[in-house]
Amino acid sequence: MARSQPSVGLRPYLPADAAVLAAIFVESIEGLTGDDYTEGQQQAWMSAADDEEHFGAALGKDLTLVATLESSPVGFASLKGADHIEMLYVHPSAAGQGVASALCEALEKLAAARGATRLTVDASDTAHDFFRKRGYADQQRSTVNVGDEWLVRTRMQKALVPVEKGPMQ
Template sequence: MGRTVPTIGLRPYLPADAAIVAAIFVESIEGLTGDDYSEEQQQAWIAAADDEAAFGARLGQQLTLVATLQSSPVGFASLKGADHIEMLYVHPGAAGQGVATALCDALEKLAAARGAAKLTVDASDTAHGFFRKRGYVDQQRSTISAGDEWLTNTRMQKTLAEAPPKGPIQ
């Protein structure tokens, strides 16, 4: 008898989610980025969630979705403005189960619905391949400061499907 794959649920971020999404952020960086970033770089990156209230407030100012498996939060993603993926993080225990794909699919649809023709992301070296497979194209390599460390990422861009013309068909 085959195993059933749990369904990934998506819901809006709520202020009460701040602690759990901060924990997902930390565990994702610690558990998934070690091949691309040093321990010092990871710790500097993680420091962005040291103040859970500020981290939660930042997510609350963006369109943020929380992904769940069996009602438990396992990932989150945020859209800044109409056309920039600000964050996309998945708990290592849920990696490879389609969580990032579900979150990214939803953000792409929401961005298109908001009128965005293109979507950008500053992809970590770890996430670069994921976004490339989704049709994102490298635009610019960047180095950003995090505490006393420097982290590299790549600005990537994807052209979204053109929206159907509005109004009556002629």
């Protein structure tokens, strides 16, 4: 008998999540970006999680959601301000199970509820197709210097459907 896939749960980020999300960040880069980035680029990118306290503080500044499968964190995403996806990372073992889609959909709804008419993201080459399939359009290619490495990314944008406000809001 086929076993159904566990459903993705979402919850707010808590400071106690910093270590596990730093590990997901590193393992996601290490396990999923090798076709698009060199080992040196990956190492430079992953270094953002070397200081877990600083990493956690950065997550706490934005609206960060944690995705879980069977109560275990497997991914996270952050909304900076009302209209920019700052981070979206999924553990390689959970890739392809709807985790990134659930996180992105939630951020899109939250951004619309905050009054945003569009949402932007600086997508890695690895994440580009994921965002394109969700309706994000390329705006501009750029590079960012991380340590001694240059990483290529694409600014993408999606128009959001306004949230209807009910009579009680």
